[in-house]
Structure formats: C-alpha cells, structure tokens
Amino acid sequence: MSVPFLDLKRQFASIKDEAMPEIEKVFESCAYIGGSYVKNFEGEVEQYLNVSHAIGCSSGTAALILALRACGVKPGDEVITTPFTFFATAESIASIGAIPVFVDVKADDYTIDETLIEAAITDKTKAIMPVHIFGACCEMDTINAIAKKHGLRVIEDCAQAIGAEYKGKKAGTLGDVGCFSFYPTKNLGGCGDGGMVTTNDDDLAVILNSFREHGAGKNGANALELLEGQKVEIKTKEQATELYDPYKYFNFLIGYNSRLDAVQAAVLSIKLRHLDEYNKARAHVAERYFAGLDKRLIRPSYNTDQKCCWHQFVVRSQHKEELCAFLSENGVGSGSFYPVPLHQQKAFTEKNCKNPNASLPVAEQISAESVCLPIFPEITEAQVDEVIAAVNRFYGEKA
Ligand SMILES: Cc1ncc(COP(=O)(O)O)c(C=O)c1O
Numbered sequence: 001m002s003v004p005f006l007d008l009k010r011q012f013a014s015i016k017d018e019a020m021p022e023i024e025k026v027f028e029s030c031a032y033i034g035g036s037y038v039k040n041f042e043g044e045v046e047q048y049l050n051v052s053h054a055i056g057c058s059s060g061t062a063a064l065i066l067a068l069r070a071c072g073v074k075p076g077d078e079v080i081t082t083p084f085t086f087f088a089t090a091e092s093i094a095s096i097g098a099i100p101v102f103v104d105v106k107a108d109d110y111t112i113d114e115t116l117i118e119a120a121i122t123d124k125t126k127a128i129m130p131v132h133i134f135g136a137c138c139e140m141d142t143i144n145a146i147a148k149k150h151g152l153r154v155i156e157d158c159a160q161a162i163g164a165e166y167k168g169k170k171a172g173t174l175g176d177v178g179c180f181s182f183y184p185t186k187n188l189g190g191c192g193d194g195g196m197v198t199t200n201d202d203d204l205a206v207i208l209n210s211f212r213e214h215g216a217g218k219n220g221a222n223a224l225e226l227l228e229g230q231k232v233e234i235k236t237k238e239q240a241t242e243l244y245d246p247y248k249y250f251n252f253l254i255g256y257n258s259r260l261d262a263v264q265a266a267v268l269s270i271k272l273r274h275l276d277e278y279n280k281a282r283a284h285v286a287e288r289y290f291a292g293l294d295k296r297l298i299r300p301s302y303n304t305d306q307k308c309c310w311h312q313f314v315v316r317s318q319h320k321e322e323l324c325a326f327l328s329e330n331g332v333g334s335g336s337f338y339p340v341p342l343h344q345q346k347a348f349t350e351k352n353c354k355n356p357n358a359s360l361p362v363a364e365q366i367s368a369e370s371v372c373l374p375i376f377p378e379i380t381e382a383q384v385d386e387v388i389a390a391v392n393r394f395y396g397e398k399a
Contacts (some may be wrong), residue, residue, distance in 0.1 A: 003383040004376050005333030006185060010378035011278075015270055018071070022266040028150040032262050041265040042196075044272055049170045051178070051198045051207035056260030057212050060159040060181025063195040064092035066258060068127065070197075070207040071153035072227065073098050077126035078354060081157075082112040083341040083361040085131040089157050090342050093129065094352040101125070101354040102343045104362045108301045108302040110134060110314065113362070114142040121146075127153040132161035132171045134337075135187070135282075135311035136302055140166050140174040148173075155179060158198075162188045163279045165307035182268055187282070187311055188275050194264040215253030224252040281377035282310035285384055289313055289373060292388035294395035297307035298369070312337060316369035323371055323394055330390045 012019075026037060038056050045054035057063050073079060074099030081089055083102040090100040103116045108135050117128060128147055130138035140154075147154045154175030158164075161171035162180055168191055172178025182194035197208050202372050203226050210216070210223035221232050271278075286308070290299060297314035302308055314337060317323050327334045341363040342348055349356045 001382065001386050002331035003333060003379070003386050005335055005372075005374050006376050007378060008184060008189070011189075011271075011376075012111070012379065015091065015267075015274070018270045019267050022270060023263055026262045026266050029063045029262075033198060033259050035262050037262040037265040037269065038260050041260075041269045041272070044269055045196060045198070048272060048275070049172050049178075049198060051170075051173045052197055052200045052202065053208075054198045055208050055212060056265060057197060057204065057258045059193040059258075060071065060157075060179060060183060060186075060195045061088040061092055062256065062258040063159075063179035063181070063197045064155065064157060065096060065256070066197050066208050067155045067179050068092060068096055068098065068209050069211050069255075070204050071127050071155060071176060073126045073153075074122065078122060078124040079127045079129055079155075080117055080120050080125060081129040081361050082131050082133070082363070083343045084110055084338060084366055085133055085157065085342065086159070086338065087342065087345065087347075088159075089131055090348065094348075096127070099124070099354050100342070100348070100352070102341075102358060102360060102363075104360040105133075105366065107362050107366065109136050109303075110304065110366055111136060112143075114139040114146070117143065117146050120148075121150050121152070125150065125152060127155055129155045129157055130175070130355060131157040131159075131285065133165055134314055135161050135164050135309035137161065137164050137166035137171050137174070137306050138302070138307075139305075144175065153177075159183075159186065159195075160311035161309055162186070163275055164309040167305050171309075173200065176201060177204060182264065187309055188267050188268060188271055190264040190271075192261075192264055192374060194260050194268065194279060196260070208235040212258045213255065214251055214257065216249070216251045216254035217247045220250070220252035220255070221247055227253070229323070278368050278377040279309045282375055283308075283377055285355040285375045286310045286313055288381075288384050289315075289375075289388065292384075292392075294392045296395050296398075297371075297391065310375055312372045313375040314370050314372050316366060317371050318369060319394075319398070320369050320371055323391070326394045327387075327390055330393070332387050332390045333374055336370055338367055338370070341367045
C-alpha cells in the first residue's frame with residue numbers, strides 16, 4: 001500500500017456536497033470580493049478563536065505584511081524572528097524594508113528560543129515575530145513579558161497553527177496581531193490563496209482594515225489619524241448613506257489590494273465547522289507515531305502549556321537522506337521542513353537581514369535532520385501502520 005505525504009482529494013470529497021452549492025451561490029450573487037461570505041467567515045473565526053477582530057486578506061504573507069505595517073514597523077527597523085520557518089516569515093519583514101534578526105530555536109519543540117531574544121534587542125528593534133511552527137505555540141508569556149519591558153509589538157505567525165492553544169488560549173490571540181494562512185495544505189485550507197489577521201486591539205483593527213484596501217474609505221481616514229495624528233474630514237459627509245461611503249474613493253495611506261475573496265470564504269466557512277475534528281484526527285495520528293515509531297528517531301516534545309494542532313509531524317534522524325529515500329522506495333511519502341534555515345538562504349546570506357550566515361546551531365542541526373511524516377485528517381489507520389512499519393524496517397536494517 002502506498003501512503004501519500006498529503007491527499008487533498010480526500011478532504012474535498014468529504015465536503016463536496018456542502019461546498020459546491022455554496023460556491024454556486026457565490027457565483028449567482030456575483031459578489032466575488034468581500035461581501036457577506038467574507039463578513040460571515042470573519043465573524044465565525046472571531047468566535048472560534050475568541051478574538052475581537054478577524055480580518056480576511058489575500059494570503060498568510062499578506063497577513064504578515066499588514067501586521068508589520070499596522071504595528072508601525074518602518075524601513076530600517078529590526079524585527080526578531082526565527083530562522084527555522086517558511087521563507088515568508090522573514091520575507092515579509094524584508095519586503096517592507098525592515099531587517100529580520102534571526103534568533104536560534106529550541107531542539108525540543110523547534111520554536112524560537114525565548115531565552116535568547118533579549119540579547120538580540122537593540123534601539124532599532126520594533127517587534128518580535130514568533131512562529132508557532134508545525135502547530136506548536138511558542139513560549140508566549142515570556143515573549144510578551146520581554147516585549148512589554150522593551151515596548152515592542154508581538155506579531156504571531158500562526159500560518160501553521162489554527163486551532164493550536166497556549167495555556168488554554170488559541171494561537172492568534174496571544175500577541176498584538178495574529179497572522180493566518182489558508183494555503184490549501186494548511187489545517188484550514190482554502191481552494192486558493194487566503195489569509196487573515198486577528199487582534200483584540202480596536203485601533204490596530206482599523207489600521208489593518210485600511211491597509212488591506214488601499215488605505216481608502218473611512219477606515220483609511222481613521223487609520224491616518226491613529227498612525228500620524230492627522231484628522232481629515234470629507235466635506236460630503238451629509239451624503240453618506242448605508243450604501244454610499246463618501247470616503248470610498250479617497251485614499252489616506254499607501255496600502256495594498258489584500259482582500260479575501262468570497263469563494264475562499266465560502267469554502268473556509270464550511271471547513272471551519274470541521275476544523276476541530278480535523279485537528280483531533282491529526283492528534284490521533286501523532287499519538288500513533290509516538291507509540292509506534294522506532295525510539296532512535298528524535299521526536300518533538302511539548303510541555304503541558306502547548307496544545308499542538310499537528311500541522312506537521314517532524315522527527316529528527318541522523319540518516320535523513322537515506323530514510324527519506326527508503327520511505328520513497330517503499331511507497332511512503334515524506335518531506336523535509338525546512339532543509340535550509342533562513343539565515344543560510346541565498347536571499348539572506350549577503351543582505352536583507354541583520355545576521356547573515358550567523359551561527360545558529362540548533363536551527364542548522366534540525367534542518368539537517370528533519371523528516372516529516374504523512375499527517376492529515378483523512379489518513380487511514382492502515383496507512384499509519386504502513387508508515388510506522390516502513391520507518392521501523394529502515395531502523396531494523398540499521399541495527
Ligand atoms: C510559517 C509560515 N508563515 C507564512 C506563510 C505564508 O503563507 P501564504 O503561503 O498563505 O502566503 C506560511 C505558509 O506557507 C508559513 O508556513
């Protein structure tokens with residue numbers, strides 16, 4: 001039996017009857033961007049996460065950029081983050097002219113090592129961007145305390161962590177802004193690109209809303225006042241009705257076209273109803289791997305504050321290449337996240353970050369050893385058996 005690394009077709013088959021009529025309704029409404037599907041989905045996420053504002057946007061990368069801008073990060077400012085993450089984390093920082101500062105990670109749960117953050121703070125530091133990697137939350141109490149002490153913003157990269165918890169609170173509600181991705185392979189995946197920013201701060205919500213849509217409209221005017229203290233009144237205010245926003249074609253800030261579309265929102269709304277079930281199924285697979293895999297594989301370990309949502313199941317092996325090749329020969333898909341830590345990526349080795357080619361030994365070691373095994377809600381028990389048997393056969397032959 002072969003076991004794919006991921007099988008999105010099975011998830012589509014399981015929601016097809018719910019999703020297709022909703023997609024048809026979006027087409028019939030012709031309200032493709034924004035509109036009631038997006039509004040409803042935003043409300044559902046607010047409820048799910050227990051957060052005041054959830055604002056849909058065009059991708060996880062866009063969410064990070066919106067969050068950085070809303071937090072007042074400017075060109076030349078430094079933002080502390082992890083080198084062991086997907087490229088978009090640090091790319092978002094560099095793309096607005098700010099400077100990523102890489103701090104090493106912990107070997108047990110692969111998240112940023114909070115004990116190293118304070119030493120990396122300078123008078124240019126503006127924010128910390130912890131990444132809840134593979135679905136495990138960072139040590140947020142310590143990170144928030146450091147941020148408070150130094151007057152920094154905390155932007156959570158939750159792209160892999162929807163449904164994950166830290167001390168009973170959901171990822172995305174733990175810092176100033178949470179940034180989610182609905183890339184199709186994520187725990188809550190759309191049928192295209194999509195993202196979301198979340199916050200409990202009403203002012204940040206206004207600014208995020210305005211940057212998402214060209215710094216225009218009433219949100220743009222209010223955001224300008226919040227960010228720069230400038231108050232602007234549009235003279236035609238008396239013409240305002242529910243349908244006509246006199247501010248609409250007035251732009252107050254340089255923002256983006258970074259909106260969520262209605263087809264994504266319709267599909268994501270349906271999948272959100274199943275998210276806890278999906279995450280539970282992932283946790284079950286992780287439990288089976290913990291129980292069954294050869295003990296020579298180094299597994300992640302999480303403390304009781306962390307409730308992982310198992311975006312990936314990532315173990316470490318000194319025989320990474322050989323093991324992945326063996327699994328492939330035996331019909332089992334595997335991955336390697338992330339083979340190159342960000343401080344060693346070409347885009348960051350000469351410029352674009354504070355510490356190119358720094359020595360970040362834990363991230364480097366994990367990158368050299370990480371093997372990701374198949375974990376998705378629809379994987380069958382027999383397929384999990386097959387993965388465990390194949391890994392253990394490999395280690396059996398090593399003995
Ligand atoms: C940790 C992390 N940050 C950011 C992103 C960017 O999200 P997107 O692909 O939706 O732009 C991703 C996902 O791909 C991710 O895994």
